[in-house]
Amino acid sequence: MLICAAVVLTGCTRVTVTTGSSISNEDLEAFFHKHKVDGNYAAALKKSAAGVASYLATIHGYRDNMAVCKSLIEPYNKDPSLSAISGTYYCQELR
Structure with a gap:
């Protein structure tokens, strides 16, 4: 690896x-x-908290990196108690 x-x-x-x-x-x-990774654009998983955007992870290696990223952040945006620091998670396609 x-x-x-x-x-x-x-x-x-x-x-x-x-x-x-x-x-x-x-x-x-x-x-x-x-x-691109294997012909697909990577997706950045980010979080906006207190007016500051933080880069948390890069999703790559999947056929649809944005779909994977969105599925990862969905529970945290639906239930803010899952996150230690309040904020909004979002995905950005890196193209």
């Missing part, structure tokens, strides 16, 4: 898993804006 992550991240400003380096949310989004 780490090898796969290293291959995917190689296109992101020379970041590799083995160096322990980090990339910003913006760099990660920029990478997925430029690259």
Whole structure:
């Protein structure tokens, strides 16, 4: 799995898993804006709380990444008590 992550991240400003380096949310989004995974656009799972958007996860590797993302956030938006910090979860297709 780490090898796969290293291959995917190689296109992101020379970041590799083995160096322990980090990339910003913006760099990660920029990478997925430029690259499809198996012919499909990735989806960013984000949360808006107190006027600030947080990048929580990237969904990729599915035939319909947006549908998977929406199914993941649905319970949290329906029942806010499931989340430790109140806010609204949403998905953004990275194209």
